[in-house]
Amino acid sequence: MSKKYYEAYEERYKAIHSKGMSWSSDVDTKIVRDTILKYGITTDSKILEIGCGEGRDARVLLEKQYDLLATDISQEAITYCQTHLPKYHDHFQVLDVLSDTLSKQYDMIYGVAVIHMLVLDEDRARFYQFIHDHLEENGIALICTMGDGIVEMQSDISQAFTLQEREHESGKVLVAGTSCRMVSFDTMERELTKSHLEIIEKGITQALPDFNSLMYVVVRRN
DSSP states (O other): OOOOGGGTHHHHHHHHHTTTOOSSOSOOOHHHHHHHHHTTOOTTSEEEEEOOTTOHHHHHHHHTTOEEEEEESOHHHHHHHHHHOGGGGGGEEEOOTTTOOOSOOEEEEEEESOGGGOOSHHHHHHHHHHHHHHEEEEEEEEEEEESOSSOOEEOOGGGTTOEEEEEETTEEEEEEOOOOEEOOHHHHHHHHHHTTEEEEEEEEEEETTTEEEEEEEEEEEO
């Protein structure tokens, strides 16, 4: 079976981990912590992370005893998290939200820098539908994506997996290319509305040192 374009991070992780390095920083995302506090998410709440990567946000929440399931489409990323956080081994799971489902619903779902990896309209729609279907009736979801809320662009998905030279904290490295689509807030709101998700908060934030600018929305089912 051929790999989907949005699975390219698997190869990127493998390349960088084989050198004994990590791809991203270990600094957690402030907007995740802020949203948990603002919307009254407690350690008794059920939380799902989509696209946990190397576990920078999951680690902080798990160490604070939050009931979190952290997922990623990349087996390499999940293995990395389970190896580096063995105490929380069972809190990490491989999941493709475009094709898989879970048996639970969650009080909070969050995904940082995940939706911009999905370029095709139908893939983005499935992402939002997964969130809708897995939220508790009064649950919230935090979605962060690259962009400034205005500019729209998308990459050529046929170039995913093609080796590219990229900047890394260790210097220039040759890694698999990945996909990217940035949308405006207007486009994002239309996408969410079609999936019966209502924006209750939106804005621009950062996730330094990895992302200088991230759009974010907090949504609930409508």
